[in-house]
Amino acid sequence: MPFHRRRGWEIAACEATPESLFLNRRAFLRTSVAAGALLTTGLSEFGGTADAEGSSASLYPAKTNSTYSLDRPLTPERVNAHYNNFYEFGATKNVAEAAESLRTRPWTLKVDGLVEAPRDYAIDDLERTFPLEERLYRHRCVEAWSMTIPWTGFPLRALLDQVRPLSGARYVRMETFHDAKMAPGQRQFWYPWPYVEGLTIAEAGHDLAFLVTGAYGKPLGKVFGAPLRLAVPWKYGFKSIKSITRISLVAERPKTFWEQLQASEYGFWANVNPAVAHPRWSQASEEVIGTGERRPTLLFNGYGEQVASLYAGLQKEVLYR
Numbered sequence: 442m443p444f445h446r447r448r449g450w451e452i453a454a455c456e457a458t459p460e461s462l463f464l465n466r467r468a469f470l471r472t473s474v475a476a477g478a479l480l481t482t483g484l485s486e487f488g489g490t491a492d493a494e495g496s497s498a499s500l501y502p503a504k505t506n507s508t509y510s511l512d513r514p515l516t517p518e519r520v521n522a523h524y525n526n527f528y529e530f531g532a533t534k535n536v537a538e539a540a541e542s543l544r545t546r547p548w549t550l551k552v553d554g555l556v557e558a559p560r561d562y563a564i565d566d567l568e569r570t571f572p573l574e575e576r577l578y579r580h581r582c583v584e585a586w587s588m589t590i591p592w593t594g595f596p597l598r599a600l601l602d603q604v605r606p607l608s609g610a611r612y613v614r615m616e617t618f619h620d621a622k623m624a625p626g627q628r629q630f631w632y633p634w635p636y637v638e639g640l641t642i643a644e645a646g647h648d649l650a651f652l653v654t655g656a657y658g659k660p661l662g663k664v665f666g667a668p669l670r671l672a673v674p675w676k677y678g679f680k681s682i683k684s685i686t687r688i689s690l691v692a693e694r695p696k697t698f699w700e701q702l703q704a705s706e707y708g709f710w711a712n713v714n715p716a717v718a719h720p721r722w723s724q725a726s727e728e729v730i731g732t733g734e735r736r737p738t739l740l741f742n743g744y745g746e747q748v749a750s751l752y753a754g755l756q757k758e759v760l761y762r
């Protein structure tokens with residue numbers, strides 16, 4: 442069992458590094474970059490599909506909130522959609538095709554726990570209840586690669602304001618669907634399904650914590666975690682949970698998916714920090730997917746000015762893993 446448990450993650454970790462894969466990927470990316478340049482305008486090419494049944498498609502594209510600007514070009518959609526982590530559909534980076542079996546309608550988000558007004562939202566209602574906006578965010582995976590993505594969604598805080606957390610609520614626990622018939626990865630019993638993630642209530646209330654319903658000017662493609670995922674851009678990518686079905690306000694710190702598998706490597710906080718190495722590799726720089734470039738990694742993935750104050754007084758915590 443421990444052998445299997447470990448192997449699950451190591452597949453992903455090795456994929457980020459072997460020279461042969463790296464070179465192949467570069468060759469692939471070179472040929473796709475020219476086509477990809479078009480995509481930054483929001484024109485679509487293959488990027489994983491969204492379910493046609495969704496009645497909220499007319500809400501896209503949403504207006505861009507220009508507060509969130511980038512220091513680098515967007516990752517073309519088709520490059521992004523062929524380099525993903527979505528273990529429910531397999532432990533490789535090429536899961537777009539497998540993820541097509543994800544059914545996103547009907548889809549209910551349950552919001553419960555320590556709140557005054559628990560509530561279930563049908564996804565199409567959720568997208569109409571909260572005004573959608575587009576934000577350009579960096580994304581930094583713990584495996585030392587990065588992308589930049591035009592997400593569409595709304596701040597998690599807007600949802601919390603509607604359900605009104607009670608005073609005992611200290612953490613926000615989020616959970617992905619659990620359906621091994623639909624998602625073959627969930628038949629791999631050595632993973633602690635369903636995928637669980639969490640934030641402190643202060644983190645969840647930060648304006649940057651974004652609930653995502655779309656990307657590249659359209660409803661969210663399946664491989665990106667349709668129909669609802671999180672984007673917390675100052676943290677390693679595994680915190681940005683995909684295909685969320687439940688958000689619970691709780692008193693205790695939730696045990697997260699990767700923490701259950703390997704707590705020494707993937708902790709609760711997981712804030713990006715170039716100076717704190719992963720036990721098996723450096724975090725000083727990152728491969729910018731689609732460009733063949735490496736860039737120095739930034740503290741809090743470049744969002745330090747906005748989020749550093751969340752961690753005042755928490756120096757005793759393992760904040761950067």
Ligand SMILES: Nc1nc2c(c(=O)[nH]1)N[C@H]1C(S)=C(S)[C@@H](COP(=O)(O)O)O[C@H]1N2
Pocket residue numbers: 524525526527528529580581582583617636664665666678679680681682683684
């Ligand atoms: N449910 C679920 N959420 C998940 C994952 C996953 O395997 N399952 N992978 C995480 C990791 S490690 C990363 S880097 C991002 C990848 O998101 P992307 O494919 O849109 O880049 O999703 C995160 N959220």
Ligand SMILES: [Mo]
Pocket residue numbers: 526581582583584677678679
């Ligand atoms: Mo990741």
